[in-house]
Amino acid sequence: MKQRKIGRSLGVRGQVLIGFGIFALVIVALLWVFQITLLNPFYRSIKIAEVKSVAQQLGSNLESDTLDELAGNLTATTATSILISDELGNQYVGYKLYPQQTSRLENLSRSDLRSIFEQVNLQGGTQMETYTSPFATRNGYSETILYACTVHTARGNHRLILLESELTPVNSTVETLKVQLVCLTFVMLALGIVLAFVIAGKISRPISSINESAKELGRGNYQIRFEESGAKEVSELGHTLNYAAGELSKVDGLRRELLANVSHDLRTPLTMIKGYSEVMRDLPGENTPENVQIIIDEATRLTDLVNDLLDLSKLEAGAAPLECAPFNLTAEIRTILTRYDKLADYRFPFAFVQDVEVVADRLKISQVVYNLVNNAITYAGEDKTIRLSQTVSGGRVRISVTDTGEGIPAEKLRDIWERYYKVDKEHKRAQVGTGLGLSIVRNVLELHGGTYGVESQLGRGSTFWFELTLEE
Ligand code: ADP
16 A cells, blocks of 8 residues: 555656746746737837837927937937927927838928817827828838827927837737747756756655665664765755664664673573582582572572663653652661671771751662662772762752772763663673663662762772752
């Protein structure tokens, strides 16, 4: 069903092609409308405006000495024949464009001019008419504009301005434009197709490559790299997918490591328990308290591991709601430390000024302290001293656990809080752990809205700390 839909939808190339096609057709249609259909009306209105402007220029220079010169110039530049007379029909200026062609301005008698003057005056001072010349030109019958206006000059004289201008037929121009437009249509369509292919290729090539890589990723190849080229959005997509692939690969690596670690951690104590039990069963002399203790220790190790796994999965699934209540944090830490009394070699100095109360889940916060102290013991230095301190400032209490052990490389400081992460990948029996302890610490503190961190110097030791808000 989905496959069919993909098959039917149009590719980038098709879409760009259609887009360009529509664009080219719209442009051609617009050109057609403006250049072919509207050419004649445009031309006419421009021509009429030109004639009116000639009349206006003449009207404002009627009493100037240069009137004659102006009329000559205007006739030459605007192809307009000009005749100016007074109200009695006395002609002052006369310019005719084509001497060989007949014009209505010719052969107008004084009385003709006088009656035109009166007629125009009656019309309100201007009059315009067009007539078709009886002489067919090469492009068909030409049309002529006749424009008349009366002017009252500053010196009190009356003047009649008569203008005649030919409207050149645009038919031949339109025919030329039509041919041009047809050619232009083909050129634009061809250009559109070429451009569409080039642009679509540029856009779709990296997308296709990303698609192939994504399929590879889906098959479980987390090492795949996505192309980060092409348009900005596409290269950003490639970048994001590379990031996603990196994260997937990290998670996958951690998962494999966990499986290896957990199965190793489960198998080793079980082998020990089984081995010692068999020895004790078969050899009566081996039934010693030391051997029983080994079995108990290994069983404890197993229990701890399984508990850690369960705790973390509960915390992460949000299935372990906080049971917050006020309790004395300082006293709780002192109690925890007494449990380490049997570790006679180690010392646990605890520095604090006074007891403080917090509202938190007592059991979970105890687990945080246990995990930090256990880690400090595991990685403790020669002096076998784990220093704890409690400081109060700004309504918050900070608990620090400091050891003088090997420390943690700076570049690993961020990763140790991740699930299953262990700085030392070599699985040393002496350094038990699944890499879950700090992840539990982090989850519990985040649930409490607390902060946490670590400062460490290689070879000098580490200080893990966390802060909780104090009970008012
Ligand atoms: P683990 O069960 O391996 O201790 P954690 O999550 O508690 O797992 O710790 C993660 C890693 O952080 C450890 O494997 C260890 O490499 C490093 N680490 C934790 N605490 C300390 C410490 N006090 N000193 C040095 N390294 C530490």
